[in-house]
Amino acid sequence: MTTTIISHRQRGECPSLSKPMPTGDGLLARINPMNGAISPADLAGVAEAAKRCGNGLLEVTLRGSLQIRGLRDETVADMNAAVEALGLTIRTGLPLDTAPLAGLCADERADPRPLADAIKSQASSFASQLGPKVSIVVDGGGPSMLHGVKADIRLTALNADTWQVAIAGDAETARFVGVYDAERAVQSAVALLRTIAEGGRKMRGRDLLPTFETLQPPAQPRDPEPAQLHPGDILQLTDGRIAAVIAMPFGTVTAKTLIALCADLQILGIRGLRLSPERMLIMLCPDHAVAQAALHRSAGLDVITRPDDLRLRIVACAGAPACASAHLNTHALAAELAAKSANGQDLPFRLHLSGCEKECSKPAGTFISVIGIPGSRKIVANGIVLPPDFSDRLMAQTPMQRAS
């Protein structure tokens, strides 16, 4: 595989194994297995290669991608070869997300995969004209974990036969375009994509917002309340398997932890995993007892296995020293805040820690941001009144840690 390093001027592009991106701790490569599906053996293989070729840190992102950090010019080819040797089925072409458990959940309103396939197929003739970040979400409902995932175009099942089409946002913020049956929803999505493609590689779904300014969604709920997955959940799937859910603290996991986890899962007879949005990993277990054993084994590692783990309240970008742009050691601050918070009362809000004002990992919904700025940091309350001493307590707890 030929490798191209993404320059700073090309940062609009997404880093992949063939196009790693320079960051503060070396090169960053992103892998998107098809539908997030990967076996424990293959994930262990990726982690082994990441340990050898990178700095031993991997991430599961808010969109459910797998990232390898700290690669070097001289190790990228080795990393590529290792992943190629595993024979993973990697998503190519249009970035199109369906839920990690699409087609496997009893309470899914409709199977999104046929629509996703149809959109990919019908857009294939002009997909190369789209900018690299143009993305689509097809959400069939159920525990999709896609509500917070932003997309240029999003299709959401309102019931088994009806789909809502919206543009430029997550489930809360995307602007309503129309409600259609499956076939017309696909046609609408493809037509929107074609318009974006015709506008050139800089055009995004948000550029179409004025066109739909006056449209109002019908009286029915525009996007039904989502079912959520949480770490520690055990879920019966329609194919007889049982899903057990864990999450990575602040999205990061060491190769060592991942290798140990995957070894345990293979011993338990688990053959399938799904990388999931919201930095989660779903273990597909043959039965309930195995699911419980998988959670029990995971609890002994540095991953999140309980829904009340306070680390879930904190979203942190890579920060210093991983990212060269950072003015804040986000992960150290996040770990310290979670450790010092005895319970939810001490950490009553969702917290977003950002190494700089770019806010790469800004979550959807309501939160407070602590943003690193040169020589200091600022706290931004997203419409929430801070407790009077919150800022002082936060500042007092941890001295600002900057990249050395």
Ligand code: SF4
């Ligand atoms: S928000 Fe800033 S510090 Fe954090 S990962 Fe993005 S560029 Fe780096």
